Amino acid sequence: xxxxxxxxxxxxxxxxxxxxxxxxxxxxxxxxxxxxxxxxxxxxxxxxxxxxxxxxxxxxxxxxxxxxxxxxxxxxxxxxxxxxxxxxxxxxxxxxxxxxxxxxxxxxxxxxxxxxxxxxxxxxxxx
Numbered sequence: 001x002x003x004x005x006x007x008x009x010x011x012x013x014x015x016x017x018x019x020x021x022x023x024x025x026x027x028x029x030x031x032x033x034x035x036x037x038x039x040x041x042x043x044x045x046x047x048x049x050x051x052x053x054x055x056x057x058x059x060x061x062x063x064x065x066x067x068x069x070x071x072x073x074x075x076x077x078x079x080x081x082x083x084x085x086x087x088x089x090x091x092x093x094x095x096x097x098x099x100x101x102x103x104x105x106x107x108x109x110x111x112x113x114x115x116x117x118x119x120x121x122x123x124x125x126x127x
Contacts, residue, residue, distance in 0.1 A: 002026045009066035012059045013037035016114065021063045029067050031123040033080070034059045035114055044115050049086035052118050053093040060123055061097070071097055073125040079107040080120040090119055 007022035007029070015021060015032065022031045036045045036055035039062070045055045064070055081090060087107065103123075113120050 007063060007067045009062055011039060011062035011066065013039050013042055016042075022067055024067055027127045029064070029069050029073070029123075029125040029127075031060055031063050031125070033078075033120040033122040034063070035117045035120045037115070037117075044117050049081075049089040049118050050093050053090045053121075056119055056121050057093065057097045060121060064123070064125060067125075069125045069127065072101060073127060074098070074103045074123055075126050076103050076124040077105045078122045079105060080110045080113060081107060082110065082113055082118045084109040086118060 002025050005024045006020045007024060009021065012021055012034070016037075019032050022029055024030075034056045036052035037043065037059065038045055038055070039059065045051055061071065064073070079090065079094070081087065084107075090107075
């Protein structure tokens with residue numbers, strides 16, 4: 001069995017269920033879906049899709065950093081939106097974090113997200 005390491009940081013929201021913030025295995029880092037929770041309070045941030053996407057990606061950045069990775073190491077993201085009409089606003093903020101060598105991405109609309117937030121993003125990175 002390859003070496004598997006669980007990643008956890010207080011700089012990102014704690015898991016709200018039986019899962020890890022991220023798992024590293026054979027140079028791959030798999031981040032659990034991040035939602036726009038304030039790490040200090042564990043509560044969803046208020047605001048529009050731009051504010052929520054910013055918080056999601058800041059949370060993801062904290063987990064990436066804790067594992068020794070950064071956004072240029074990201075190879076795939078999956079974006080889950082409550083409303084596809086939020087795509088442009090999400091994409092505007094997303095583009096500020098992924099400025100070159102952008103990862104592959106899928107974006108889908110879902111019927112509901114944890115804590116009734118508007119966006120969730122999961123990430124796969126590779127060193």
